[in-house]
Amino acid sequence: MSDTPHGALERLAEHGRRGFPHLLEARRRTERDLATMQRRLGDVPLDSGASIVLMGSWGRRERTIGSDDDFLVLIDGDERAGARPALADLEGVLGAGEAKPGTQEIFGTQVFVGPLARKIGLEDDSNSNLTRRMLLLLESLPVLGPEAYRDSFAQVIDGYLAGQAKDYRPPRFLLNDLIRYWRTICVDFAGKARADERKWGLRNAKLRLNRKLLFAGGLVPVLLCHEHRRSEQREFLIDQLQAPPTDRLAQAFLRFDAADAGVRALGAYDRWIGRLDDQEVRDRLAALTRSEAAEDPLFREIRRLAKEFEQGLLALLFETPLSPMVRAFGVF
Amino acid sequence: MVSSAIADARVGGLISAHHPLGTSTGHLTELRGHWDMLVTRALEVSTLAVELAALSEPEFLGLCAWLASSGRELPFRFLSIHAPTKHRELPEAELVERLLALPPTVDAVVVHPDSIEQPHRYAPLGSTLVLENMDSRKPTGRTSAELEPLFAALPDAGFCLDVPHAQSIDPTLDGAHQLLDAFGERLRHVHLSSLDEDCHHVPLRPADEEAFTPVLQRCLDVPWILEAPLPAR
Numbered sequence: 369m370s371d372t373p374h375g376a377l378e379r380l381a382e383h384g385r386r387g388f389p390h391l392l393e394a395r396r397r398t399e400r401d402l403a404t405m406q407r408r409l410g411d412v413p414l415d416s417g418a419s420i421v422l423m424g425s426w427g428r429r430e431r432t433i434g435s436d437d438d439f440l441v442l443i444d445g446d447e448r449a450g451a452r453p454a455l456a457d458l459e460g461v462l463g464a465g466e467a468k469p470g471t472q473e474i475f476g477t478q479v480f481v482g483p484l485a486r487k488i489g490l491e492d493d494s495n496s497n498l499t500r501r502m503l504l505l506l507e508s509l510p511v512l513g514p515e516a517y518r519d520s521f522a523q524v525i526d527g528y529l530a531g532q533a534k535d536y537r538p539p540r541f542l543l544n545d546l547i548r549y550w551r552t553i554c555v556d557f558a559g560k561a562r563a564d565e566r567k568w569g570l571r572n573a574k575l576r577l578n579r580k581l582l583f584a585g586g587l588v589p590v591l592l593c594h595e596h597r598r599s600e601q602r603e604f605l606i607d608q609l610q611a612p613p614t615d616r617l618a619q620a621f622l623r624f625d626a627a628d629a630g631v632r633a634l635g636a637y638d639r640w641i642g643r644l645d646d647q648e649v650r651d652r653l654a655a656l657t658r659s660e661a662a663e664d665p666l667f668r669e670i671r672r673l674a675k676e677f678e679q680g681l682l683a684l685l686f687e688t689p690l691s692p693m694v695r696a697f698g699v700f
Numbered sequence: 701m702v703s704s705a706i707a708d709a710r711v712g713g714l715i716s717a718h719h720p721l722g723t724s725t726g727h728l729t730e731l732r733g734h735w736d737m738l739v740t741r742a743l744e745v746s747t748l749a750v751e752l753a754a755l756s757e758p759e760f761l762g763l764c765a766w767l768a769s770s771g772r773e774l775p776f777r778f779l780s781i782h783a784p785t786k787h788r789e790l791p792e793a794e795l796v797e798r799l800l801a802l803p804p805t806v807d808a809v810v811v812h813p814d815s816i817e818q819p820h821r822y823a824p825l826g827s828t829l830v831l832e833n834m835d836s837r838k839p840t841g842r843t844s845a846e847l848e849p850l851f852a853a854l855p856d857a858g859f860c861l862d863v864p865h866a867q868s869i870d871p872t873l874d875g876a877h878q879l880l881d882a883f884g885e886r887l888r889h890v891h892l893s894s895l896d897e898d899c900h901h902v903p904l905r906p907a908d909e910e911a912f913t914p915v916l917q918r919c920l921d922v923p924w925i926l927e928a929p930l931p932a933r
Binding site: 631 | 717718719777778804805807826827828880882884885887888917918919920921922
C-alpha cells in the first residue's frame with residue numbers, strides 16, 4: 369500500500385467496473401487548463417515570495433464547463449503597497465468573463481500570508497480570512513510561484529501546529545478550525561438562502577457534495593496525524609493536503625479495507641461531476657427554488673447521489689479503524 | 701471495530717455497530733395493512749431507515765392511498781418500498797405508473813426480478829428502481845449471471861443484496877461475493893435475516909451472523925433492513 373495519497377483515485381477505480389470517468393476527465397481538463405494558464409501568465413511580474421493560487425474546482429482538480437477562476441495572489445509577509453503581481457497585471461487572463469470568481473469578494477485579490485497564518489480565531493479572523501486560509505489548505509493549486517506557494521502553505525500549517533501539536537494526537541487547533549469552517553459553510557448557506565433564494569438548487573447540491581468532499585478530505589488527514597510524532601505531522605499534512613481531496617479519501621478507503629464503500633461513495637461523486645459538466649443541468653439546478661426542489665426529478669437524483677456519497681464517508685469515519693479517532697476528537 | 705457485524709439496535713439494547721439499521725414491515729404480519737401501526741413499530745427499531753413492504757397488490761394499493769393522505773410526513777432518511785409480488789392483477793404498465801407516482805421522499809422501490817415481464821417498462825423509475833436477488837425457490841434472478849441481462853436493460857437500477865437469499869443458492873456465500881463483485885457499485889441496501897427450510901425469513905441465527913460477516917463488511921455504507929425481528933439476546 370502506497371503511503372502517499374497521490375494517484376489513489378486510480379487505484380481505487382481498479383476495484384469497480386465503472387471506474388471514475390468523470391473525475392479523471394476533470395483532472396485531465398484541469399491539467400490542460402493549468403498549462404494554458406501558466407503559458408498565458410508567463411510574463412507576469414512576480415515578487416520573490418509571491419504566488420498565484422487557484423482554488424475551488426481548480427484545487428480539487430475537477431474543472432467542469434461552468435467552473436470559474438477562484439484565485440488569490442498570495443504574498444509573503446504583512447500587508448504592503450506595491451506588491452507584484454498587481455491585480456491589473458492579471459486582467460484578461462484570470463477571472464475573465466464567465467470565469468469571474470463569484471464568492472463574496474473572497475477571491476480575486478491580494479492576500480498576505482502573515483495575517484492569514486497568524487490571525488486564527490478571535491475578532492480579527494474574519495469570515496474571509498477563515499475561508500481563504502481553509503481553502504488554501506484544503507483545495508489549492510499554484511499556477512505561478514510554486515516554491516513561494518509551498519512556503520506559504522507551510523507557514524499556515526505552522527500557524528496551527530507551532531506550540532500546539534502533540535505526539536500521536538490529531539492537532540486540535542487545526543481540527544477545531546476545520547470543523548468550525550464546515551459548520552460555518554452550512555450555517556452561512558442557510559442564512560444566505562433566507563436572504564436570497566436564487567441559485568438555491570445548485571448551491572444546495574454543491575453543499576451536499578463538493579463542500580462535503582472538501583471537509584471530509586481535510587478531516588481524514590487531520591485525524592490520521594494520530595499516527596505520527598509531532599515532528600512528522602507538518603510534512604505529513606503538507607503531503608496529504610497537496611493531493612486532490614478525492615485522492616486523500618480514496619487512499620483512506622483503500623487503507624482501511626473499505627474499497628467497496630469507497631467505490632460507491634466516489635462513484636456517486638463521479639456521477640455528480642458528470643452532471644455538473646452539463647450546462648443544461650447546471651442551469652436547471654440554478655433555477656430551482658427550495659420549494660420546487662423536493663418534487664424535481666433532477667434534484668431528487670442529485671440528492672440520492674449525495675446520500676450515497678455521505679453514507680460512504682460515514683462508513684469510513686465510523687465503521688473503520690478511524691472510528692475511535694472520530695469518537696475521541698470529533699465531537700468535543 | 702466490534703467483533704460481530706450486527707448488534708442489537710433496539711431501544712435500550714446494545715449500540716448498533718451499523719448505521720443505519722432499519723426494519724422491513726413485512727414480518728409484522730399481525731399488523732398487515734395497518735400502515736399507521738406498522739410505521740409506529742418500525743420507528744421503534746429505527747427512525748432513520750425502513751422498508752414498507754407491500755408484498756401483495758391490495759396491500760400496495762392501500763399503502764399508496766395511505767402515503768398520499770394529506771400531511772403525511774415520515775422521518776426516515778432512507779425510505780424503501782417493496783413492490784408487490786403476490787395477488788397481482790394490475791397490468792404491469794399500470795403498476796409501474798403507480799410506482800412512479802409514489803412520493804418523492806421514497807429512496808428505493810424494490811422489485812423482484814421474477815415478477816418483471818418487460819424490463820423496459822421499469823426504466824422510467826431510473827435509480828429509484830432496486831432489483832433484489834432471489835432465493836432458491838425462484839426460477840430466475842438468483843445469481844449474477846441471471847441478473848446481468850436485467851441490469852443491462854435497466855442501467856440506472858440499483859441493487860438490493862438479500863444475504864440469506866444468496867446463502868440459499870450457495871451456502872459458502874461465494875455467490876453473495878460474486879453478486880457484490882458484479883453489482884456492488886449499484887448496491888443501495890441489504891436485506892438481513894436467516895431463512896427456514898422453506899425459505900421464509902426468520903430471526904438471524906448466530907451461525908448465520910458469523911457466516912454473513914465477511915459479506916456485510918463489504919456493505920458498510922448502505923442501510924441494512926431486517927426482514928425478521930432481531931433475536932432476543
